[in-house]
Amino acid sequence: MPRTASVRPLTLLLLAVVLFALVAVGPIGCGADEPVTPPPAPEPAPEPAPEPGGDAAEPMDDPDLVLVESKCSGCHALDRVWAKTQDRAGWEATVGRMEANGLQVTDAERARIIDYLATR
Numbered sequence: 522m523p524r525t526a527s528v529r530p531l532t533l534l535l536l537a538v539v540l541f542a543l544v545a546v547g548p549i550g551c552g553a554d555e556p557v558t559p560p561p562a563p564e565p566a567p568e569p570a571p572e573p574g575g576d577a578a579e580p581m582d583d584p585d586l587v588l589v590e591s592k593c594s595g596c597h598a599l600d601r602v603w604a605k606t607q608d609r610a611g612w613e614a615t616v617g618r619m620e621a622n623g624l625q626v627t628d629a630e631r632a633r634i635i636d637y638l639a640t641r
């Protein structure tokens with residue numbers, strides 16, 4: 522038993538020395554003296570591409586563009602329309618095929634859609 526009593530103070534002394542060393546020396550390795558550098562600012566997002574179907578100068582409230590977007594987007598994504606380049610006959614055939622698949626347009630809307638797509 523006498524040995525246990527002498528080990529306790531020695532253990533406590535050792536723990537006190539280690540704790541003191543951690544408190545006194547700990548901040549040195551943590552970069553406490555180094556200036557804080559903020560993280561780099563994120564790069565600005567790229568400007569959005571102009572809307573398909575016209576250049577940036579074309580107003581977005583173009584009634585023919587609105588008509589094309591409203592009728593064509595009912596069945597598929599518009600980038601499919603904008604990716605296609607056809608002459609008037611090609612667009613007449615495409616719109617006719619879309620009508621056979623369920624597109625409902627008046628004769629006037631059909632003509633406007635074909636004119637818009639063939640001249641863009």
